[in-house]
Amino acid sequence: MYENEMERLLELYMSGLYGSPYYAKQVSGKDCFTSYEQFQSIPFSYKEDIRESSIMDRTATKSGDIFGIFSSSGTTGNKTYYIYNKKDKIVHESFVKTYLTEIGIIPSDIGGIMAPIDTGVMAHTMMWEFTTMGASYVNCPEPSPHNMISVLDAVPVTVIATRPNVVSSPIYTPELIGRFRKSSVNKLILGGGFLSSERRKLIEYLWDAKCFNLFGMSEMFGPMAAECQMRDGLHYLDNYLMIELIDPTTGKPVPSGEPGVAVYTTLWDKGFPLLRYWTDDYMLLDHENCKCGSQHPRLRYLGRLGDCHKTDDGRFVFPEQVENILFSNNLCGEYYIDIQPECIIVSAENVPAPYSSLTADSYLVEDGLQELFGANDIKLNLVPAGTFAPNAHGKRFANPKA
Ligand SMILES: [Zn+2]
Structure with a gap:
């Protein structure tokens, strides 16, 4: 199991990739990479470990090889900064070409990036995606429905890149929906949050365009997995990314076909390499051949363990499941789930x-x-439109102060 991955990781270890102070205490020696069994002796690393270390302590990249320094969105705490090296940029392009060629992004496309532009990875990675495909783009850093329409009136954008909740927001401005539907946009590439089947249906109506889901995280460099034309799971490049699925109770790998917490290990000389990085992402992996012909496995993201409810019979309920019930019953606005002792x-x-x-x-x-x-x-508590602030990335299992 994971034989190719262990071979690659041993090479990376021998090249000095894990010589940084951050990994020196996690990796005891090259024996860690002789088999998957040995590999499991490496402790998981967590977001907290990153927060408590300095960016220079986490990298073996020499300053002349740094491509850039970008941050997480900071929605769950202070921003965390990451070094991306020049090799990361090349691997990023490899991911992007694989994913975006499949869904038909071409040089004549004009991207519309509906995301705040500061140090955060998200907007930058979207700009690089369009550049990599030889396409152009325009930015809309404050993507309210009115601002988005004003960009679309001025520029014949064909592909939107943003979060699902941003392109759902025209539902609050019914007078603009006709203009969104008539715009030149024909595709939406959506990441930075789960995309439920009912929200996808809503967005495809609002924009009269086809949605593709993309999965990523700042620690990696943005895009990690994306839907193909079949839109049945998200392919990931397993030659660059190893995903273990771990049982959160035992800390051991789950049996094949069962869901578990994704633990990521990157397989190239990355600026900030990930080694058994625990993210709280709960998912399934699918190694069956996809109808699109891709040899790459697929992941099916279910939600975050930090934003779910464990039922009395031990099942996890995720916001996506609640969202599908609400949206299919014509409640398509913001929502929260408050777990009280009694109800x-x-x-x-x-x-x-x-x-x-x-x-x-x-x-x-x-x-x-x-x-x-x-x-x-x-108990269902119906509240008027606009009661809650837009929930871009935050928890749905929460007690909002409406
Ligand atoms: Zn496929």
Whole structure:
């Protein structure tokens, strides 16, 4: 198991990649890479470990080989900075060409990047994606519906890159929906959050365009996995990225085909290499051949362990499942799930889908939620549109101060 990966990691170890102070205490010697069994003796590393170390202590890259220094979005705490080296940029291009060629991004495309531009990885990685494909792009750093329309009126954008909630926001400006639908946009590449099937349906209506989901994280360099034309799981390049699925209770690998917490190890001389990096991402891996013909495995992201509810019978319920129930019942605004000792309160903005004339049936929604949570004490609390601030990246299992 993971024989090729161990061979590659041993090479990287011998080249001095793990000689940085950050890894010196984690990796005891080259024996760690002689088999997958030995590899499991390497302790997991966590976001907290990164926060407590300095960027220069985490890299073996010499200053002349640094490509740039970018940060996480900082939505879950202080921003964390990462060194990307020149090799990272080359590997990034390899990922991007694989993913974006498949979904048909071509040099004549004009990208519309609807994301704040500061030190965060997200907007930068999107700019590099379009550049890599020989396409051009325009930035909209404050992507409110009105600002997005103003960009689209001025520039014939064909592909949007952003988070799912940004391109759902036109639902709050019904008077603009017709203009979004008539725009020149024909594809949306969406990352930085889960994309539920019901939200995808809503976005595809709002934009009259096709959505592709992309999965990434700042620690890596942005895109790690993306949907092909089949849109049935997200392919990842397993020659560059090793994913272990770990049982959060035992800390051991889950049996094949079972979901687990993704633990990432990067397989090139990365600026900040990842070695058994625990992220809280809960997912399934699929090694079956995809109809698109790609040889690369697929991941199916289920949610974050830090934003879910464990039911009495031991199942995890993730926001995506709640979202599908709400949206399919015509509640397409922001929502939160508040787990109280006595009951579960789901607060949802009463925002109807533009393609439906029905109003939400609270009893039907509560029935669906009861079935999902396996509990009877569930209350749906309908609130007016605009009650909650847009939830870009934060928790859904929370007690919002409305
Ligand atoms: Zn495929």
